[in-house]
Each structure stands twice: as C-alpha cells, then as structure tokens.
Amino acid sequence: MGNVLVLYDSKSGNTAKMADYVAQGAKDIEGTQVRLRSAEEASADDIFWCDGLAVGSPTYVGVVSWRMKRFWDEIVPETWGKVDGKIACTFSSSGGWGGGAEMTCLSLHIMLMNFGFLVFGIPDYVGEAFTLHYGAVVAREPKREEEIAACQRLGKRLAQWVAVYVDGRKEHLPGPIDKR
C-alpha cells in the first residue's frame, strides 16, 4: 500500500515541527507507510520508494532554502525522468505573515512539476479564516490549533490521494470540503 515521504529542511526547528505533524496526518490513513527525512538524511532511494511526497522548506527570502535545493539539484542525474507521476504537496514556515511562505511553497511546486510530479493544493479551511490552498503555511513555530491542523490535513490529504489514485482504494476519497 501507499508509501509517503515527508522531506524537510529546518534550521530553527519550526519546519521540522511542521514535518512531524504532516507525518502524523499521513498516518491517519490506514495502510500508509510513512518516512520522515531531512534533506541531509534523504537520498534518491527515498524518492524512488515513495508514491506521494510532502516537501517542506523554511522561507528564506521567499524561495526554497539552498540546502533543500541542493538535495534536488544533486539527485537530478539519478532520478530525473524516472520518477514522474508521483503525487506531491508542500509546506513552509516563514518569519511572519506576508513573509513569503506561499511563495516558498510555489518554488517547491515549480521544482516538483519539473520532475513530472502531480502537485496539489487543498481547498479546505482548517480554522477561522485559515486555509492551505497552496500548501500548509505558518509564521514561525506551528503552535495555534489551526496551524497544527493545517499540517495534519496536508499529510492526510496526501495519503488519501495516494490511497485513491495509486492503490485504487476509492473508499479513501476525501469527503466534502470543509468550507467553515
């Protein structure tokens, strides 16, 4: 059954905390195997292994951190052209609201599309005026209930799409969107 990789880079620990919640959410779908890896631990094999992946980077001047970018740049010769069709999503912690977390998720989407992955956003609201249309985003440490819920929802939705599309387990189709 579906394999989910949660891949992150983190210096302050904030994006690492998000990654933990994303992994938690993915485990909500029974049968899902989850691997949690930092950009420094991960290898091309992790990318080959997974059916779905969630990629998280701190927001550094609005674009993926150089450490996470190096991981992807360096595995190009080994993986590019052999991994398309996997399902992917993103998350980021920034220094403040309006500080570029959506932009950082965008840079990750662009990278992932280049590999031929299918990238998705999430219409659901997870709190009052709080959503994750372009990936889960928080300012600094994920602490408030809706920030944690955003990370969990992201992981769960990833595992759902993997269950439905890769494993053909249609019973895991997400129910109606949470519009609040």
Add this chain to the structure above:
Amino acid sequence: MGNVLVLYDSKSGNTAKMADYVAQGAKDIEGTQVRLRSAEEASADDIFWCDGLAVGSPTYVGVVSWRMKRFWDEIVPETWGKVDGKIACTFSSSGGWGGGAEMTCLSLHIMLMNFGFLVFGIPDYVGEAFTLHYGAVVAREPKREEEIAACQRLGKRLAQWVAVYVDGRKEHLPGPIDKR
C-alpha cells in the same frame, strides 16, 4: 472511461489551434472521451463532467486572459469545493519567446490548485532544446513540428494520467521519458 476537457480562450486563433492539437493528443489513448470548449461556450457542467482538464489561455501581460479568468471566477459558487482531485495541465501562446507563456501557465496552475486539482508538468523533450516542463508553450501560431508535438504530448499525457489514476488502467503508464 476517462473524460478529458480541453478548455481554451483565444482571440487571434493561436491558442485555439493549440487546443485542437491537445485534443488530438488526448484521443491517442483509446477509450478517452474528449470535449473541446472555449471559455465562452463552457459551463460548470463541463468541469463536473471531466476527470482531466487541459486549460489554455493566450499570454496577455503574462497572466491568464480576463475572459478565461471570468469563467473560473464565475463558477466558484457552483463548483468550488466539489471538484477537487481532478487532474489538470495548461498551455499558452505568447507574442514571443521570453514573453511570459510560462508565467501564464503558472497563473493557470495557481487557479487550478486553488480548486484542489492535481496539476502536472511534463519532463519530456519533444524536439531539439524544446520541452514543456510547465505546460505547452509556443510563440504565436503553433507551426513548427516541435510546437505541434508539445501540444499533442500534453493532451496525451493528460489522458494517460487519467487512464492510469482515475480508471486504474495501468497499461497506459507513460514509458520512459524522452530526453533527446
């Protein structure tokens, strides 16, 4: 079996020609039903109907044309939150290379992700130094062999992902990437 919608806006006719080639490509996968609709003809029902959609807009100042944007803005109340999980890709004709066709595809991706669609790019090269990583892009009319091939490849890949993921017809998994 899989339903593919090719939705486009076009004033000069260039993006309309791309749409024809995209539709042709989708028909390469047997069993695929294809609808071709302009933004003025299409309705929310077309979005409900399809499993996969390719959306094309002319490049107008680097962002989706207002007519195509109006289509999506106006169907939000009826469709938003009810159509996520469909598979989508994009195409655009601009006035010149370097003129924003990739950017226009990006604006379409952003719109589509907001609805919860799974959007994809294509690693394959379809000619000498010619690819479609962020959707099929041409300058003006699609005329050269690789420009036409890009549109066809886009439609075909869309129909393949729909066949594999929505219909579970794994025999339609794309073969090895064309790296040239």
Add this chain to the structure above:
Amino acid sequence: MGNVLVLYDSKSGNTAKMADYVAQGAKDIEGTQVRLRSAEEASADDIFWCDGLAVGSPTYVGVVSWRMKRFWDEIVPETWGKVDGKIACTFSSSGGWGGGAEMTCLSLHIMLMNFGFLVFGIPDYVGEAFTLHYGAVVAREPKREEEIAACQRLGKRLAQWVAVYVDGRKEHLPGPIDKR
C-alpha cells in the same frame, strides 16, 4: 511632485478598505498627489498620469480578479510600450491566511513587470510576525492594527520611492528597516 495612483477592484469592500489605507499612507509624504480609482472608474489616462502605482485585487482563486485583469488587458493597445519605468507595488485581501493573497500579488507583479514597471516588496515588519514582503496582504477585512499598518506602510513606501527616484528628493529615503 510625485503622482501616486491607488487602483483597486473590490466586491466585498475589503480590498477597497485596503486601498483607502494605502492612499492614506501615500499622503504621509508631503507633496504627493494621490488618486484613488476602482478598476471600473480608471482609464489609461490615470496610468499615464501617475509616477507610482499601487494595485490591489481581491484574491479570487489565487490570481488577480477578472475585472482588474480586464482593465489591464484592454488598455494594452493604448499604453503598452509607453509607460515603462514607473514604480509599482501591490495588495490583496483573501478569504483566509494561506488562501493565496501572496499569489494574487504575484500575478499583479507579473502583469506590472510586463509593462516595464519597477515593482518592489517591503522588508519591514509592521507587527509581531507580520510583514509585507510581497505586498500588503490581509485575510478578509483589514481590522487589526498590523493589517492597517501594512497597507499604510505600502502606500508610504511607494510615495517615498517616487519622491526619491522620480523627484530626486533624497531627503525622503526610507530610514532603517523595521525588523521587530
């Protein structure tokens, strides 16, 4: 002395309120002439008139609203190629945090760059974990102190760059960044 145009589209009134605060901020720099126009009132003459412009759109599926896009698409024949070098910035109100307000500002930046405008973001923080690196963004109505401050700071910074760069009034160079 410097002419600043604040151009906006708004249906719910939220982006219109932001526009008012942006205009207020621009008036902080003495000598600045400020025009406030909706996309339906504005004409190509307003674009010719201004030295700096702030453009605001509601976040509709993560990209500029069709009404604002129509304004720009329709003035292309009259203005494109005659207005480059003006200084520009953006703002947007979305339905929720993580809902695409940064993305909507991005679509506006892409449009403005196509015209040859110089577009800028703002490093300053205007509240605890609250900034406007890619334009002023709020969720729904601008109500909290930092949301209002973001709009005002945007307008003021625009008027400052116009004063410094267009008028040569170097005494209006912004002071040190507010890092909080």
Add this chain to the structure above:
Amino acid sequence: MGNVLVLYDSKSGNTAKMADYVAQGAKDIEGTQVRLRSAEEASADDIFWCDGLAVGSPTYVGVVSWRMKRFWDEIVPETWGKVDGKIACTFSSSGGWGGGAEMTCLSLHIMLMNFGFLVFGIPDYVGEAFTLHYGAVVAREPKREEEIAACQRLGKRLAQWVAVYVDGRKEHLPGPIDKR
C-alpha cells in the same frame, strides 16, 4: 556615477556567457562602473557597492541553482534590511524552450523583492517573436543574434534605470520601446 553588479552562477558556462553580454550592455551607458562576479567570488560588499544588479542563474528544475541561493541565504544576516531600494533584473539559461527559464527568473525576482529591491522586466522585442519581458532567457548557449541582443539589452536597460533614477541623469531615459 552608477555602479552595476552582474552576478551569476554557471556550471556549463552558458549563464556565464550571458553574464558577459549583460555586462557589455551595461557599459553602453557612459559613466557606468561594471563588476562581473560569480556567486562563488561575490561577497556582501559587492551588494553594498552596487546601485543596480543583474542576477543570473542556470535553470535547474525551474528554480535558482542552489549555489546562487546559498550566496543570498548566507548574506542575509549582514545585508538584509540595509540594501533595499536598489534596482535589479535577472537572466537564465535553460536546457530547452519551455524548460523553466522564465520560472527561474521568477524565483530570482521573488528573492530580490524580499530584500526590497525594485525589479523590472523589459517590454522591448529584440528579434522576430523574441523578447525579455521577465528577464533575458535563452536555451543552452546564447548564440543567435537575438539571444545575445536580449542579454545586452538587459544590461543596458539596467544601467539606464540606474543613470536616470539613482544618478538623476534624465538624458539616459530609454527611448520608445522596440515593438518589432
């Protein structure tokens, strides 16, 4: 008078060749001082020194190369908040048309806006159906006349905006746009 920095990363040498042409173009405006630096040679002092900067990266999976990103990530503590208001533009060489060169320029724009720079695109056409609205882009080595012209035009326009806006030398205002 105006100081222009041309900062690039290059592995194959293609983006380095673009950088040479950009630097050539900047020298077209008399009085302009030009520095050409790779991301490995450059330091924070180069950023403090310049009034205008052109930043070039190869297109690696559609986003700035990790080496160029590392340069910017690492100078944040020293420069961020002290360098806003400089004028900036971008360039990129990709593996093929449609391969993400515009996207890579976009990631550079996002980074530069975060620092508070004023970033610009160029409306001018420099060849048949060939322009540089979002920075100069080429596929592989810059060889064709219009590819070289795009790089030179970028450097020249940067030097012009610096002359006009920073030095107040209004005689260097660009003439009418080249629409072809």
